[in-house]
Amino acid sequence: MAKHVLGETDRRVVNALQEGFPLTERPFAVAAQTLGLSETDLIDRVRRLREDGWLTRFGPMFDADRLGGGTTLAAMTVPEEDYERVAEQVNAHPEVAHNYAREHALNMWFVIASERSEQINTVIAAIEAETGLSVYAMPKEHEFFVEARFEA
Amino acid sequence: MTVMPPFPIDEIDRRIIKATQAGLPLCQRPYAAVAGDVGVSEGEVIRRLRRMLEARIVRRVAAVPNHYRLGYVANGMTVWDVDDDAVLELGSAVGRLPFVSHSYLRPRHRPAWPYNLFAMVHGKSRAEADEKAAVIAGLLGDACHGHAILYSTRILKKTGLRLGA
Numbered sequence: 001m002a003k004h005v006l007g008e009t010d011r012r013v014v015n016a017l018q019e020g021f022p023l024t025e026r027p028f029a030v031a032a033q034t035l036g037l038s039e040t041d042l043i044d045r046v047r048r049l050r051e052d053g054w055l056t057r058f059g060p061m062f063d064a065d066r067l068g069g070g071t072t073l074a075a076m077t078v079p080e081e082d083y084e085r086v087a088e089q090v091n092a093h094p095e096v097a098h099n100y101a102r103e104h105a106l107n108m109w110f111v112i113a114s115e116r117s118e119q120i121n122t123v124i125a126a127i128e129a130e131t132g133l134s135v136y137a138m139p140k141e142h143e144f145f146v147e148a149r150f151e152a
Numbered sequence: 153m154t155v156m157p158p159f160p161i162d163e164i165d166r167r168i169i170k171a172t173q174a175g176l177p178l179c180q181r182p183y184a185a186v187a188g189d190v191g192v193s194e195g196e197v198i199r200r201l202r203r204m205l206e207a208r209i210v211r212r213v214a215a216v217p218n219h220y221r222l223g224y225v226a227n228g229m230t231v232w233d234v235d236d237d238a239v240l241e242l243g244s245a246v247g248r249l250p251f252v253s254h255s256y257l258r259p260r261h262r263p264a265w266p267y268n269l270f271a272m273v274h275g276k277s278r279a280e281a282d283e284k285a286a287v288i289a290g291l292l293g294d295a296c297h298g299h300a301i302l303y304s305t306r307i308l309k310k311t312g313l314r315l316g317a
Contacts, residue, residue: 006222014222017215023198023205025181039180046215047178057216059176060201062169066159066209073258075265091309099308102229104300106265109229110309136265142240142257144247150219150274 006054006152009037013045014054014152021058054152065140070117071097072139074124075106076131083108089130095123106136159207164192168200176213224274226281228301230288231267233260238295239269245291246271251284266298278303 006014012035022030032042049055064071078086083101090096090110099110112123124135161169167190177185183201184194204210219227234242239257246269247255255271271288275281285301 014215014217018217019214021176021213021215023183023202023213025183025194025198027182028180043178043180049215050175050178053218054221055215056218057175058178058214059172059174060169060204060213061211061216062173062204063209063211066207067161067169068159073256073270077264087308096309098310100304101306101308102302102304104302106302108308109302136261138258138261138265140256140258142243144243144255144257146247146252146255148249148251148253150217150222150224150253152217152222 009035010045010049010054011152013037013042014049015149017046017055017058018149064113064115067115068117069113069115070120070139071111071113072120072124072137074110074112074127075136075138076108076127076133077106078108078131078133082131086131086133090127093123093127095119159204159209161204161209164190164196165200165204167191168197172201219274223276226275226278227304228273228275228278228281228285229304230271230273230285230301231299232269232271232288232292232296233266233298234269234292235295235297236268242292242295243269246288249284249287249291251275252288267300273301 016035017031021027024030028042029039032039035042046058050058086108087099091099095112095114097111097113101107102109112120114120124137128135168186171186171189176182179185181194183197187194187197190197201210243255243257246252251273253272253274257268258270260266260268273281273284275284289296289299
């Protein structure tokens with residue numbers, strides 16, 4: 001059974017590793033020294049934090065746009081009685097990376113990502129044909145730099 | 153427009169991305185383990201990841217917490233209708249607020265969607281997230297003509313971005 005509260009040391013590990021992880025031969029040893037832990041203790045903690053679901057990812061985060069592909073945010077107004085069917089139809093596309101239900105007239109919000117940017121419009125057209133609903137594409141025109149972290 | 157041009161990557165970069173996009177191996181020499189999978193040296197993996205970090209293909213090498221587990225259960229997409237001639241400057245200021253995790257300029261779709269500035273805020277309650285939205289409203293002032301907060305009620309899919317899917 002996963003713990004429901006993070007201990008003080010785990011909390012420091014989560015906060016510190018959000019800031020970054022070294023690109024060196026022994027990165028856990030370097031990070032562990034800053035935290036006052038041993039290398040193997042830190043490796044064990046990160047493994048447990050991942051297994052218990054405190055961390056969703058650990059490693060490099062890639063920017064799909066910079067890889068020459070494309071991404072867009074997209075939104076739809078889905079009638080409540082069709083919501084589950086439409087969610088299945090949208091999610092069935094492998095290019096749909098995230099999909100969230102949100103409280104608004106536009107009540108389904110998803111991200112379409114593809115290595116081939118021209119594929120984005122193909123997926124949107126397919127979703128509109130399959131669901132009979134309009135898709136509003138909202139590709140980013142500018143990304144503002146952010147520094148936010150989640151304090152554990 | 154400040155969208156950076158695509159950065160050319162080669163087949164070895166692609167193999168490194170595929171070998172690490174689900175996460176780094178949890179061992180003393182994780183880059184050596186990746187190197188073994190990819191078929192290059194450990195130093196080559198580190199050099200290429202550094203280069204991709206400098207080119208912003210890699211945003212960060214870091215841990216990403218499950219913010220729901222940490223108690224941030226109120227996740228609001230705040231959206232704002234901001235004057236076009238002020239939105240780049242004001243959006244930069246919004247991005248610098250410590251509680252904004254993503255912020256983008258996106259196209260409007262009038263009349264259904266008048267909003268052009270997006271900022272994700274997170275709180276341990278909706279009241280806390282609403283307070284953060286009020287700080288953004290104060291910062292935008294008269295340049296903003298309307299806003300909404302769209303709280304997520306359900307994750308329908310979350311697979312992340314995958315190369316070669």
